[in-house]
Amino acid sequence: xxxxxxxxxxxxxxxxxxxxxxxxxxxxxxxxxxxxxxxxxxxxxxxxxxxxxxxxxxxxxxxxxxxxxxxxxxxxxxxxxxxxxxxxxxxxxxxxxxxxxxxxxxxxxxxxxxxxxxxxxxxxxxxxxxxxxxxxxxxxxxxxxxxxxxxxxxxxxxxxxxxxxxxxxxxxxxxxxxxxxxxxxxxxxxxxxxxxxxx
Amino acid sequence: xxxxxxxxxxxxxxxxxxxxxxxxxxxxxxxxxxxxxxxxxxxxxxxxxxxxxxxxxxxxxxxxxxxxxxxxxxxxxxxxxxxxxxxxxxxxxxxxxxxxxxxxxxxxxxxxxxxxxxxxxxxxxxxxxxxxxxxxxxxxxxxxxxxxxxxxxxxxxxxxxxxxxxxxxxxxxxxxxxxxxxxxxxxxxxxxxxxxxxxxxxxxxxxxxxxxxxxxxxxxxxxxxxxxxxxxxxxxxxxxxxxxxxxxxxxxxxxxxxxxxxx
Numbered sequence: 001x002x003x004x005x006x007x008x009x010x011x012x013x014x015x016x017x018x019x020x021x022x023x024x025x026x027x028x029x030x031x032x033x034x035x036x037x038x039x040x041x042x043x044x045x046x047x048x049x050x051x052x053x054x055x056x057x058x059x060x061x062x063x064x065x066x067x068x069x070x071x072x073x074x075x076x077x078x079x080x081x082x083x084x085x086x087x088x089x090x091x092x093x094x095x096x097x098x099x100x101x102x103x104x105x106x107x108x109x110x111x112x113x114x115x116x117x118x119x120x121x122x123x124x125x126x127x128x129x130x131x132x133x134x135x136x137x138x139x140x141x142x143x144x145x146x147x148x149x150x151x152x153x154x155x156x157x158x159x160x161x162x163x164x165x166x167x168x169x170x171x172x173x174x175x176x177x178x179x180x181x182x183x184x185x186x187x188x189x190x191x192x193x194x195x196x197x198x199x
Numbered sequence: 200x201x202x203x204x205x206x207x208x209x210x211x212x213x214x215x216x217x218x219x220x221x222x223x224x225x226x227x228x229x230x231x232x233x234x235x236x237x238x239x240x241x242x243x244x245x246x247x248x249x250x251x252x253x254x255x256x257x258x259x260x261x262x263x264x265x266x267x268x269x270x271x272x273x274x275x276x277x278x279x280x281x282x283x284x285x286x287x288x289x290x291x292x293x294x295x296x297x298x299x300x301x302x303x304x305x306x307x308x309x310x311x312x313x314x315x316x317x318x319x320x321x322x323x324x325x326x327x328x329x330x331x332x333x334x335x336x337x338x339x340x341x342x343x344x345x346x347x348x349x350x351x352x353x354x355x356x357x358x359x360x361x362x363x364x365x366x367x368x369x370x371x372x373x374x375x376x377x378x379x380x381x382x383x384x385x386x387x388x389x390x391x392x393x394x395x396x397x398x399x400x401x402x403x404x405x406x407x408x409x410x411x412x413x414x415x416x417x418x419x420x421x422x423x424x425x426x427x428x429x430x431x432x433x434x435x436x437x438x439x440x441x442x443x444x445x446x447x448x449x450x451x452x453x454x455x456x457x458x459x460x461x462x
Contacts, residue, residue, distance in 0.1 A: 104290065106286060107291070111290075114284055114307070116307065129293060
C-alpha cells in the first residue's frame with residue numbers, strides 16, 4: 001500500500017490503461033462472440049464442436065498463448081489485446097448460446113408465426129430475454145480478462161502488469177503488491193457492477 | 200379483405216427423418232369468413248396442415264393458396280403479418296407489456312404510434328379486458344385465461360385476412376374455455392375473419408365449427424357441417440369419434456352450440 005500512497009498518479013494512470021485495455025478487448029470480443037453464440041444456439045448439431053473448440057482455446061495456458069502472439073505481433077499492446085479477445089470467446093459465446101436457447105420456444109414460434117423476420121425474432125424477443133445470462137458471461141469474462149491483462153506488463157504492454165513485472169525485475173515487493181492489489185480491487189468492482197446489471 | 204379463401208390442393212408434408220407423410224394429399228376449399236375446425240387425434244397432421252398456411256411448415260408437394268395466390272410465391276414474413284396466429288402455449292413475449300404484445304403486428308406493419316395505441320385499447324375491449332388495468336401489465340402477471348385473451352387480441356391486431364388457431368383453449372379450465380369460445384364465436388362473426396381452428400376435442404369442434412374437417416393419419420377422413428358428420432358418418436372412425444346415433448350426444452352438442460350463441 002505504501003507504493004500506492006507514494007505514487008497515486010502512476011498507479012491511477014496504469015489502472016486507467018488497464019481498464020481501457022480490458023474494455024476495448026471486451027467490446028471486440030463480444031462482436032465476435034455474439035454471432036458465434038447465435039450460431040451455436042441455432043445449430044444444435046455444430047454447437048458442441050464450436051463451443052468445444054472455443055473451450056479448447058480457453059484451456060491453453062495464457063503465457064503460452066501470449067508467447068505465440070508475441071511471435072506473430074511483436075511486443076506491445078497487440079499480443080495482450082488479441083490474447084484477451086481470444087480467451088473471452090468461450091465465456092461470452094457459451095452464455096449467448098445458453099441465453100438464447102433458454103428462451104421459451106412458444107414465444108419464438110409465436111414471433112415467427114406473427115411475421116417477425118429472423119433478425120427481429122433475435123432482437124425483439126430472444127436477445128432481450130437472454131440478456132441476464134449474456135451479462136453473466138460478460139461478468140465472468142471481464143474478471144478473467146482483468147487478471148490475464150496483467151500479463152501485458154510482461155510483453156511490453158500497458159496496465160497494472162507493468163507494476164508487477166517491473167517490481168519483479170527491480171526486487172520491489174511494494175510495487176508488485178500495488179499492481180496485484182489494484183488489479184484485484186478492479187476485478188471485485190467489475191464483478192459487483194455487472195452483478196447489479198444482471199438484475 | 201379479411202375473409203380470405205384458403206385452398207389446399209394436394210397438400211403433402213413430410214418431416215425429415217419421418218417414414219410417412221405427416222400430411223398426405225389434402226385438398227380442401229376453406230370458404231371466406233367461415234370458422235373451420237380441423238379435428239383429430241394428436242399426430243393426425245392437423246397442426247401441421249394449419250402451419251402450411253403461414254409457411255411455418257414447408258410443403259413436400261401440392262400447393263396452398265390464399266385468395267388464389269400460391270403461398271410459396273409470397274414473401275413468408277409479409278404473409279405471416281397478414282395471418283393471425285394463436286397457439287396453445289400462447290407465447291406472449293415475456294419482455295414486453297400487454298400493450299406491446301398486442302401491438303406487435305401493427306408495429307411490424309409500420310403503423311403510427313397513436314394508431315397502435317388506439318388499436319390496442321380497442322382490442323383489449325374486444326376480448327373483454329379493461330385497457331387501463333391491463334395495458335402496462337407483464338405477461339407473468341396474467342392468469343391463463345387472460346393470457347390467451349391477449350393472445351387472441353395480438354393475433355387479430357393487424358386486421359389479418361385469416362386466423363390460424365392451434366388448440367388455443369386447450370390449457371385453460373372448462374369455465375374459462377367456454378367464455379373464450381363464446382368470445383371467439385362473437386369475434387369471428389363480427390370481424391368475418393376466415394378462421395382455421397385445430398382441436399382434438401369433439402365437443403369444442405361441435406360448439407365452434409361452421410364446418411368440421413376430421414383428420415386421421417395425415418388424411419381427411421370426412422368433412423362437412425357438424426350435424427352432417429353426426430347424422431351421416433362416412434367411416435367407422437368418424438362414427439365412433441362423434442358418438443353418431445347417440446341422441447344424448449346430439450342434444451348435448453346442439454346445446455353447446457346454443458350456449459355459445461345465446462346472449
